[in-house]
Amino acid sequence: MISAALTILGKDLRLRxxxxxxxxxxxxxxxxxxxxxxxxxxxxxxxxxxxxxxxEDGGPIAAAFTQxxxxxxxxxxxxxxxxxxxxxxxxxxxxxxxxxxxxxxxEGFSGQVMxxxxxxxxxxxxxxxxxxxxxxxxxxxxxxxEIRRVSLSVATTATAAGSAFDPRQVDAITAQAAATSALLxxxxxxxxxxxxxxxxxxxxxxxVFFLFFTVTFGITGLxxxxxxxxxxxxxxAPIGVGAVHLGKATGAFVIxxxxxxxxxxxxxxxxxxxxxxxxxxxxxxxxxxxCALGVMALVGSYATTVEQAxxxxxxxxxxxxxxxxxxxxxxxxxxMASLSLFSPxxxxxxxxxxxxxxxxxxxxxxxxxxxxxxxxxTGSLGALRLRKVTA
Amino acid sequence: MLGDMDxxxxxxxxxxxxxxxxxxxxxxxxxxxxxxxxxxxxxxxAGKTTTISMIAGLLEPDAGETRVAGQVMTPSATDAKxxxxxxxxxxxxxxxxxxxxxxxxxxxxxxxxxxARQTRVNEVLDVTxxxxxxxxxxxxxxxxxxxxxxxxxxxxxxxTLLILDEPTxxxxxxxxxAILASIETLADEGMxxxxxxxxxxxxxxxxxxxxxIDQGKVIxxxxxxxLISMVGENDLVRLQVAGDATRAAEACRGVAGVGSVDVxxxxxxxxxxxxxxxxxxxLAAVTEAxxxxxxxxxxxxxxxxxxxxxxxxxxxx
Numbered sequence: 001m002i003s004a005a006l007t008i009l010g011k012d013l014r015l016r017x018x019x020x021x022x023x024x025x026x027x028x029x030x031x032x033x034x035x036x037x038x039x040x041x042x043x044x045x046x047x048x049x050x051x052x053x054x055x056e057d058g059g060p061i062a063a064a065f066t067q068x069x070x071x072x073x074x075x076x077x078x079x080x081x082x083x084x085x086x087x088x089x090x091x092x093x094x095x096x097x098x099x100x101x102x103x104x105x106x107e108g109f110s111g112q113v114m115x116x117x118x119x120x121x122x123x124x125x126x127x128x129x130x131x132x133x134x135x136x137x138x139x140x141x142x143x144x145x146e147i148r149r150v151s152l153s154v155a156t157t158a159t160a161a162g163s164a165f166d167p168r169q170v171d172a173i174t175a176q177a178a179a180t181s182a183l184l185x186x187x188x189x190x191x192x193x194x195x196x197x198x199x200x201x202x203x204x205x206x207x208v209f210f211l212f213f214t215v216t217f218g219i220t221g222l223x224x225x226x227x228x229x230x231x232x233x234x235x236x237a238p239i240g241v242g243a244v245h246l247g248k249a250t251g252a253f254v255i256x257x258x259x260x261x262x263x264x265x266x267x268x269x270x271x272x273x274x275x276x277x278x279x280x281x282x283x284x285x286x287x288x289x290x291c292a293l294g295v296m297a298l299v300g301s302y303a304t305t306v307e308q309a310x311x312x313x314x315x316x317x318x319x320x321x322x323x324x325x326x327x328x329x330x331x332x333x334x335x336m337a338s339l340s341l342f343s344p345x346x347x348x349x350x351x352x353x354x355x356x357x358x359x360x361x362x363x364x365x366x367x368x369x370x371x372x373x374x375x376x377x378t379g380s381l382g383a384l385r386l387r388k389v390t391a
Numbered sequence: 392m393l394g395d396m397d398x399x400x401x402x403x404x405x406x407x408x409x410x411x412x413x414x415x416x417x418x419x420x421x422x423x424x425x426x427x428x429x430x431x432x433x434x435x436x437a438g439k440t441t442t443i444s445m446i447a448g449l450l451e452p453d454a455g456e457t458r459v460a461g462q463v464m465t466p467s468a469t470d471a472k473x474x475x476x477x478x479x480x481x482x483x484x485x486x487x488x489x490x491x492x493x494x495x496x497x498x499x500x501x502x503x504x505x506x507a508r509q510t511r512v513n514e515v516l517d518v519t520x521x522x523x524x525x526x527x528x529x530x531x532x533x534x535x536x537x538x539x540x541x542x543x544x545x546x547x548x549x550x551t552l553l554i555l556d557e558p559t560x561x562x563x564x565x566x567x568x569a570i571l572a573s574i575e576t577l578a579d580e581g582m583x584x585x586x587x588x589x590x591x592x593x594x595x596x597x598x599x600x601x602x603x604i605d606q607g608k609v610i611x612x613x614x615x616x617x618l619i620s621m622v623g624e625n626d627l628v629r630l631q632v633a634g635d636a637t638r639a640a641e642a643c644r645g646v647a648g649v650g651s652v653d654v655x656x657x658x659x660x661x662x663x664x665x666x667x668x669x670x671x672x673x674l675a676a677v678t679e680a681x682x683x684x685x686x687x688x689x690x691x692x693x694x695x696x697x698x699x700x701x702x703x704x705x706x707x708x
Contacts, residue, residue, distance in 0.1 A: 007499040015487050229481035233544065236447045236477040237500040238469035 001246065004239035008247025009254065012221055016255060019217070026214040026259035030206040031266050037206075037327075038199040038271055049135050050080045052090040052102035052124075059110020061147060065121075066105070069143055079139075087124075094124045100132030101125045103140060113147055196353050198329075200274050203267035205326030207260055208288055208348045212317035214259045215292045218252020219300040220309045222386060227306055245383065249293060256289035275352050280361030284351040287368035287375070291344045294379030295320075301385030320345050347371050398425035400552050400583040401446065405455035408441050415441040417607035418455070421585075423552065428574070428584040430598030431609075432591065432694060438607040439587040440480060443554050446585065447477045460551045473501065476550030478542050480557045486530030490521045490540050493529055494547055501548035511547060518573065519543040535566025542570065546577060553577065554585045559593065571596060591694040601694065605702050615694065622692045622700045625650055626666035628673065629690075630659045633683035642680035646672045651700050657685075662692065662700060 016022045053070055055062050066083065073079040082099060084090050090102035104122035112119035121140045125133035196204060222244070225231040234244055264281055267273040275281045299316045303309035321327075324345025325336065340346030351367025401423040408416040416438045423429045431439050444450040446457050448464045448471060457464040462471035484493050494515055498508040516522040519539040524532065529540055538558065546553055555574065559567045574597055578584055588594055594601050595615055602612040611618055632639045640652045640659045648669045650662035659677075663669050666689045677684055692700075 003502075004500055007496065011485070011488070011492075011496045014492070015485065018487050228485070229479060229483045230485060232444075232447075232449055232479050233477060233483040233497070234500070235449055235466070236472060236475065237497065238473040238502065239500055240467060240469055 001240055001243045004237075004243035005246035005250060008234070008244060009250045012218070012247065012251040013254065016217060016251070022214070022217050022255065025210055025217075026255060027262055027266075030210040030263055031270070034199075034203040034206045034267060034271065037202050048080055049078060049101065049132055049139075050082075050099045051136055052082045052084050052093050052099045054084050054087050054090045054102060054104045056087065056107045057105045057109040059108075061110035061113045061119075062105040063110075064147075065103075065143055070103075073139065091124050094126050097126060097129075100129045101136035103136065113144075119144065196275065196349070196356055197273075199271050200267070200352075200356075201329055201349065202327075203263070203271060203273045204275055204349055204352050205321075205324075205345070207263040207267070208292075208324075208345050209317070209321040209326040211256055211260055211288060212292045212296060212320065212345075213314070215252045215256045215289065216296050216300065216310065216313045216317075218248055218255060219293070219296045219313070219382075220306045221248045221251060223300070223303065223306045223309055241387075245386070249297075252293050252296075253289055256292060257285065260285045260289060274356065276355035276359075276363070277361040280355040280364040281352070283361065283368050284348060284355070284364040284371070287351075287371040288344070288348045290379070291348075291371040291375035294375035294377070294382060295344060297382030297386060298378040299382075301382045301388075325349060344371055344374055347374075399423070400425050400427075400460055401585065402458045403442075403446065403455065406442060406445055406452050406457065407454040408445060408450060408452050415607050416445070416452075419604070419607070419609055421446075421602065421609070423583050423585060425583055426578070426581040427599050428578045428586060428597050430594035430601040431585065431587040431604055432589065432594045432601050432698070433587075433604035434589055434698075437589075437604045439589075439604055440556055441607075442604070443477075443556055443585060443587060447475055447554055448472050449477075473548070474551040476545040476548065476553040478545035478553070478555045478558050480560060482537050482541050484529050484537060484540050484544065487528055489526045489528055490516060490532075490543075491525045493540060494544060497544045498547055503548060511549075515543040515547050518546075518576075520569070533566075535562055535569070538562050538566060538570060539573075542573065546582070550582070552583045552585060556587050557589070558586075559588070559590065591698075595694055603694075603698055603701060605698075610701050611697065618694060618697045619692055622662060622697055623650070623664070625662040625664055625692060627690050627692045627696050628661045628663045628666050628670065629655075629688045630661070630673070630677060630684055631686035631688075632657060632659060632677065633685050635682055638680050639677045639682040642676040642682070643673055646676050649673065651703065653699055653703070660699070662696065 053066055055066050070079065070081050074081050082093070084093075084102075087102075087104050090099075090104065093099045094102050102124035104124060106120060106122060109119055109121065121144055123133070123137050123140050125136065127133075222231070225234060225244075235241065264275060264285070267275075295316065296313050299313050300309040303312055320343045323339045324343030324347075325340050326345050326349070340350070347367045347370045351364040351371070354367060355361060355363035357363060399422050401421060403419055403421040406416050406419040407414070419438070419442055421429070421442075431442065433439050441450065445452045446459070446464065448466050448468055451466055459471050460474040462468060462474065464471045464475075485496070488496065491512060494512045495508065498512060503511060513522070516525045519542065521532075521536060521540060521543070524536065529537060532540065542555070542558055545555070558574075559570055562570065571593060574584060574586070578597070584597075586594070586597055598615075600612065600614055601618060602609045603618065604610070611621060630639065630643070636654045636657055636659055640654050643649050643652050643659055643661050646669060648664040650664065653660045661673070663673070670687070670689070674684060674687070
């Protein structure tokens with residue numbers, strides 16, 4: 001059976017090599033889209049927020065911001081900070097484009113925060129630097145939110161304990177906490193880094209997105225054989241039905257793995273993307289291809305023609321791709337993140353992210369396990385249903 | 392060449408197969424000897440393709456048994472399948488592969504060793520007249536060339552039994568003649584052939600024995616001479632009428648010695664015992680029925696007439 005399956009595999013690969021649509025879907029389009037998107041959206045490696053910082057307040061909360069929080073961001077390489085004494089100078093630098101944005105801590109800032117009053121951390125921005133403006137604003141809001149949370153926690157704890165803390169004690173604790181909150185915040189950013197950088201993420205997303213189209217060429221091969229009337233001839237040969245199924249499945253697997261390998265190498269060489277340790281990449285790629293095979297076999301089993309199978313499989317691949325976040329990171333929380341748990345694409349990207357975050361190939365194992373499980377379940381159901389094609 | 396009945400290559404007993412409520416094959420018995428060319432003649436939908444699908448191991452029969460070269464044929468009987476070469480009615484080739492690649496692929500499936508495979512592929516390319524275009528993609532071939540490649544794949548592994556399912560459908564006369572000639576050559580070389588067709592003249596030309604199949608049953612079987620003798624010593628009289636052919640047919644049925652009567656458009660076709668003596672009475676009866684006669688022809692019956700005699704309908708219906 002193995003020999004016959006390999007013969008069918010060889011024939012199918014020869015036919016696929018002559019089919020330009022396979023080459024397009026497997027290699028050219030995903031690579032080209034990654035290249036285009038990476039040019040549109042710069043990677044984290046390229047992004048540096050140049051910002052001016054002006055402390056007109058001089059209070060403890062402002063000091064926590066300028067002396068603890070901002071330096072931590074600078075150390076992480078996200079921010080290049082210039083400390084100034086004058087808001088006017090900062091505004092001029094922003095207007096001149098010397099810095100992308102400026103943080104202005106106005107007089108009375110610390111007092112307002114500690115009194116629980118609305119406090120304003122002004123972000124001076126250049127309208128031409130939209131991305132930098134958003135990042136600067138996000139960092140400022142993050143800092144304020146954290147300060148309010150700490151302040152509220154201290155006050156609540158004191159009240160619950162029946163403590164006789166006076167407001168000055170609460171303020172002092174809050175200020176002390178604010179000084180350390182920068183480290184907590186930076187720790188949060190470190191968690192985000194567990195995701196792939198944007199270009200690597202995009203490259204992986206495109207690769208897995210088109211993988212689900214690429215493997216369909218193998219799955220629909222059985223229907224193609226039937227449509228071009230060669231299936232009876234195959235079944236009349238002394239090879240057994242199993243060899244036909246095995247040959248087709250192996251063909252889809254080989255095309256999928258070759259496609260992903262070429263894309264991984266291409267992304268690495270052309271765009272410098274980093275999917276983490278090669279062994280982990282190999283594991284998640286094999287698991288992803290098997291999963292794609294299983295899912296598409298099941299979907300294809302509901303079709304009676306190649307065209308029908310192609311339509312169904314495209315719909316499913318598109319839905320899983322979008323819900324799995326192949327075009328944009330879905331983040332670690334929120335409904336999109338929850339939705340991505342139902343998508344093989346989401347698990348593939350999660351696996352690579354976990355691997356990069358863990359710094360070891362073993363980081364992919366949970367996601368690879370999920371992909372394999374999906375592949376085994378759907379593939380078994382698909383194989384049972386596809387028997388009707390050769391019956 | 393009539394086969395050696397001592398060496399039976401194919402035996403079918405009580406083959407039955409239904410599709411839903413339709414009984415496509417209903418108790419077919421067949422025997423084909425070594426070196427015999429057997430024709431399965433019947434109209435479209437008679438059960439020919441379903442029968443050979445069971446013989447080739449593509450379909451599991453609901454009842455009955457097929458043995459090829461002594462081995463029971465089932466969809467999983469790989470050894471029995473190795474004895475059979477199938478030429479499906481539809482073109483079963485890969486248009487994006489060359490003729491050589493098509494042949495080599497199937498030769499591998501039939502477990503031919505490398506050296507023997509290359510030699511045999513070249514032989515088949517010569518036999519089918521495709522050697523000059525062997526390395527062109529089959530999709531670029533003419534219809535006749537594709538048909539020849541289709542047949543070439545079937546005989547590639549020198550099967551004990553070659554099954555051809557209406558291989559000349561949709562083929563131009565020149566290619567058709569070439570195909571029939573190549574089948575005659577194979578038969579002369581001693582290959583057993585099961586040939587299905589609804590073309591009477593092909594069955595008459597190629598086959599040592601013919602089975603007439605209708606509505607899933609083999610209703611008659613024998614050599615051409617034996618089958619025609621079933622019609623009796625009758626002649627076939629064809630009256631071309633100018634008027635109501637049905638009324639003319641009714642008139643003919645009333646004449647003594649007239650057997651089966653069939654209406655074919657504006658003609659009435661009758662099997663008549665000793666037509667020379669009955670013709671005048673037939674003409675008189677038709678004229679008295681008020682139907683004019685434009686022409687008369689009398690000839691000996693053929694297989695088409697046998698089918699008409701046995702089923703009451705024309706083979707092409």
